[in-house]
Amino acid sequence: MATTNEKDWPLWEIFIQSKRGLDHKHVGSLHAADARMAIENARDVYTRRNEGNSIWAVRAADIHASKPEDQGAFFDPADDKVYRHPTFYPMPEGVKYI
Amino acid sequence: MYKISLRERVPSTTLATRNTFPYIMPDSQQESLFQQKVDAEQKIEPRDWMPDGYRKNLVRQISQHAHSEIVGMLPEGNWITRAPSLRRKTILLAKVQDEAGHGLYLYSAAETLGTGRDEMVDQLLSGAAKYSSIFNYPTLTWADIGAIGWLVDGAAIMNQVMLCRTSYGPYARAMVRICKEESFHQRQGYDILITLSKGTPEQKAMAQDALDRWWWPSLMMFGPSDKDSPHSAQSLKWKIKRQSNDELRQIFIDRTVSQAEFLGLKIPDPKLKWNEATQHYDWGEIDWTEFNEVIRGNGPCNAERMAARRKAHADGAWVREAALAYAGKKSKRNAA
Ligand SMILES: [Fe+2]
Numbered sequence A: 001m002a003t004t005n006e007k008d009w010p011l012w013e014i015f016i017q018s019k020r021g022l023d024h025k026h027v028g029s030l031h032a033a034d035a036r037m038a039i040e041n042a043r044d045v046y047t048r049r050n051e052g053n054s055i056w057a058v059r060a061a062d063i064h065a066s067k068p069e070d071q072g073a074f075f076d077p078a079d080d081k082v083y084r085h086p087t088f089y090p091m092p093e094g095v096k097y098i
Numbered sequence B: 001m002y003k004i005s006l007r008e009r010v011p012s013t014t015l016a017t018r019n020t021f022p023y024i025m026p027d028s029q030q031e032s033l034f035q036q037k038v039d040a041e042q043k044i045e046p047r048d049w050m051p052d053g054y055r056k057n058l059v060r061q062i063s064q065h066a067h068s069e070i071v072g073m074l075p076e077g078n079w080i081t082r083a084p085s086l087r088r089k090t091i092l093l094a095k096v097q098d099e100a101g102h103g104l105y106l107y108s109a110a111e112t113l114g115t116g117r118d119e120m121v122d123q124l125l126s127g128a129a130k131y132s133s134i135f136n137y138p139t140l141t142w143a144d145i146g147a148i149g150w151l152v153d154g155a156a157i158m159n160q161v162m163l164c165r166t167s168y169g170p171y172a173r174a175m176v177r178i179c180k181e182e183s184f185h186q187r188q189g190y191d192i193l194i195t196l197s198k199g200t201p202e203q204k205a206m207a208q209d210a211l212d213r214w215w216w217p218s219l220m221m222f223g224p225s226d227k228d229s230p231h232s233a234q235s236l237k238w239k240i241k242r243q244s245n246d247e248l249r250q251i252f253i254d255r256t257v258s259q260a261e262f263l264g265l266k267i268p269d270p271k272l273k274w275n276e277a278t279q280h281y282d283w284g285e286i287d288w289t290e291f292n293e294v295i296r297g298n299g300p301c302n303a304e305r306m307a308a309r310r311k312a313h314a315d316g317a318w319v320r321e322a323a324l325a326y327a328g329k330k331s332k333r334n335a336a
């Protein structure tokens, strides 16, 4: 995990919900001394044109990610499972609503 | 400033006072604002003020829905080792795996309302919480796996498509994800029945027998008739539900009849008949005594399902404990 220099403001990842009902989407990051500042700065940086209905701020150091170098092996279990898709089961002509 | 966490347990009264309103509004005023939002098709999000009844109703409905996904793995799981080919086995495994995922999406959605996962699981295991009555019927033959995909997933999809428009944001979003994944479930079931109905007379009879046993319980999945469903009106007003039980049931029947005809199978309802005037099928009467008995715990497999869930939970205890112990040890080592 990244160590934070005590003198630096930590990095925060910002997620914005643009409209009620939609997911919070990652929009970018910023530095701030605490959560309150992160959210207020996120408002000023990312929602100046009413892009936001809700903001989540998460310390970047608290985010764990899958490793890009393992990407192939990590996701390949899904590669050979075409039967998880509805197109694997062509419906005969005349069958409706399935 | 509050910490943004969806997992903390906050009673709605606290949520109300934490809102950014400049003064604390009386509940009646909050409630009318809430209803205005719902009427305007705005989604309700976890930190919004909401009536206690709305929250309770949602927790009950979403957790029941989650329990149904989890218990629903049991009747199909029964056939994984006996699927007639490797192809059918991998498909069935993939489907059952999806249902586990659906349970998890739904538990998470319910948790945004302030009820913990453990509490919900306890309610299922103690018998306090309900799950869909359909999963208390046995899967006697391979054709039952076809009938479940076609009819049970088919009926569930009707309900879930409606719930993509439910008023509570996290529930609606979970439903969108689930509906995307469901689309193969019904098809794989119907595909099994196409094969059987084109097979030997014995195979076709097996398909018919499955339809005979699953038809009425599938219709019961939509719940009590509107006139006997006291919570329905409130759920519709809050837009938790968007269509009534009877409406959805009728659409399901209207869509399924031609699918049965294509298979050359007969729906076990002598009163089933197209009505030109209403442009719907007329049909017979659900045996509500059977429905109520199954709900009360007296269905053919209630005891077996609960025993299986309790055993799975107890057998998994050491895994949960070991994972925690390992994580604790690792974080101690990292801190050192
Ligand atoms: Fe499901």
Ligand SMILES: [Fe+2]
Binding pocket: B099, B153, B182, B185
């Ligand atoms: Fe399903």
